[in-house]
Amino acid sequence: MYVKRALIKLSGEALSGPIGAGLHGETLGTIAADIAAAARAGHEIAVVVGGGNFFRGVQGLAKGLDRPSADSIGMLGTVMNALALEHAIEAVGVPARAMSAIAMPALCENYARRRALDHMANGKVVILGGGTGNPFFTTDTGAALRAAELGCDALLKATNVDGVYSADPKLDASAVRYESLTHADAIRRDLKVMDTAAFALARDSGLTIIVFSLRNPGCISAVLKGEGLATLVTP
Numbered sequence: 001m002y003v004k005r006a007l008i009k010l011s012g013e014a015l016s017g018p019i020g021a022g023l024h025g026e027t028l029g030t031i032a033a034d035i036a037a038a039a040r041a042g043h044e045i046a047v048v049v050g051g052g053n054f055f056r057g058v059q060g061l062a063k064g065l066d067r068p069s070a071d072s073i074g075m076l077g078t079v080m081n082a083l084a085l086e087h088a089i090e091a092v093g094v095p096a097r098a099m100s101a102i103a104m105p106a107l108c109e110n111y112a113r114r115r116a117l118d119h120m121a122n123g124k125v126v127i128l129g130g131g132t133g134n135p136f137f138t139t140d141t142g143a144a145l146r147a148a149e150l151g152c153d154a155l156l157k158a159t160n161v162d163g164v165y166s167a168d169p170k171l172d173a174s175a176v177r178y179e180s181l182t183h184a185d186a187i188r189r190d191l192k193v194m195d196t197a198a199f200a201l202a203r204d205s206g207l208t209i210i211v212f213s214l215r216n217p218g219c220i221s222a223v224l225k226g227e228g229l230a231t232l233v234t235p
Helices: 011-020 023-041 057-061 067-091 115-121 137-147 183-188 195-206 221-223
Strands: 005-010 044-047 096-100 125-129 154-159 180-182 208-213 229-235
Touching: 005 011, 005 137, 011 023, 011 067, 011 229, 023 067, 023 125, 023 221, 044 067, 044 115, 044 137, 057 067, 067 096, 067 125, 096 115, 115 125, 137 154, 137 195, 154 221, 180 183, 183 195, 183 229, 195 208, 208 221
Parallel strands: 005 044, 005 154, 044 125, 096 125, 154 208, 180 229
Antiparallel strands: 208 229
16 A cells, blocks of 8 residues: 555654663664655655653553643653654754644644645654643544544554554464454454554544554655555554
């Protein structure tokens, strides 16, 4: 499946590389270079980035925080990652624009759909931080929401395995890899690649999700061209 306009969902942990927390410069640079190469090839790209390398909202519950406060801290972590990725992409010669669902105009643009579409049409990579701007929603759900409202051809979900499996292949040697399945299949089988709300929103929006591994060099460009190992989750 060739994808012209894509939204890429990156976890915060993907940017932490081998150090496991914070930002790993080499990993950040590698991901940025791959996204930049795809943009140069003519793909229109938006990115939703998580914040788990800094803070997860659910972690705050064990620290005595209520869920809205904890999620607010996590959303700030996603903005930090968006700013870092914006800088890394521009450092390799492709224009990028960080936008936040939480207003912080001294740091980046406020998210607005029409402005984001204009940036993408003009060749800028748009990096979306701040989640949906509301607590209780994961960045997976935020990614499905943004992909739908920006009219993306597909949502690319980057993981550490090469698709969707019936069980965790690291823990279950008998796990079966799916070449394709439907959103309804993913919800019914309780597959944990994305949360149920994200699958349901993608299903209702007619949005294809492509699940692939971020481990291989050039993986993002390959998936956008319809190459490489991936699982297609379709309406």
